[in-house]
Amino acid sequence: DQQVKQNSPSLSVQEGRISILNCDYTNSMFDYFLWYKKYPAEGPTFLISISSIKDKNEDGRFTVFLNKSAKHLSLHIVPSQPGDSAVYFCAAGGLTGGGNKLTFGTGTQLKVEL
Amino acid sequence: NAGVTQTPKFRILKIGQSMTLQCTQDMNHNYMYWYRQDPGMGLKLIYYSVGAGITDKGEVPNGYNVSRSTTEDFPLRLELAAPSQTSVYFCASSYARDRTGYFGPGTRLTVT
Secondary structure (H helix, E strand, O other): OOOEEOOOOEEEEEOOOOEEEEEEEOOOOEEEEEEEEEOOOOOOEEEEEEEOOOOEEEEOOEEEEEEOOOOEEEEEEOOOOHHHOEEEEEEEEEOOOOOOOEEEOOOEEEEEEO | OOOEEEEOOEEEEOOOOOEEEEEEEOOOOOEEEEEEEOOOOOEEEEEEEEEOOEEEEOOOOOOEEEOOOOOOEOOEEEOOOOHHHOEEEEEEEEOOOOOOOEEOOOEEEEEO
16 A cells, blocks of 8 residues: 555656656645655655645755645756756655654656756 | 764675664664665665664564664664565664654665
8 A cells, every 4th residue: 555656757857947756645644745865875865845734845946845635745846957867755754653754655766868 | 973874785695694784873863764675666664763762663574673772773683584675774863853864875685
């Protein structure tokens, strides 16, 4: 039972254009969402997060949008740069037990081409 | 700060062997976690700890054990390695009041 889904395993975008990565969730107890970026042979690194009381959060080139009614969030990267090429994981946490546990999606491989 | 460190980086085990994956964090985080990532899959939680002396099972705990005797260290023990445990293992930590997890570089384990 995949509670956090990233249906696009890969995405290719030209440098300078917008990258949009999508994530869907099924558990309505999730109240906090995060995006992580992962390079090969490294651990995931935190990128941006959003609480369920908000519908948008911006940090520089990165913006996360949350649509609670649709149980959908998206990460926008504008403008996309070659260094953004990585795997992006969506994660969710909330009132599903203690310990700030996170449930991860399967990831989307972003490739930013010159 | 070194953040979250993991050793070893790589290991090959034979079926039935045992080993301990080490994890140390120097951020004084209360919470620590072990995840595994199989090819094409997301990270699945194996065990977590909310403080020294307190551990609990995650989504996929079978075949593993953990202990948390200090705030800094959270080792993961594989007692009887099986091919299904071939994976990349990530340790992470976080503050109790901050849900952002900080990850180590991972341990790539192959069981043959």
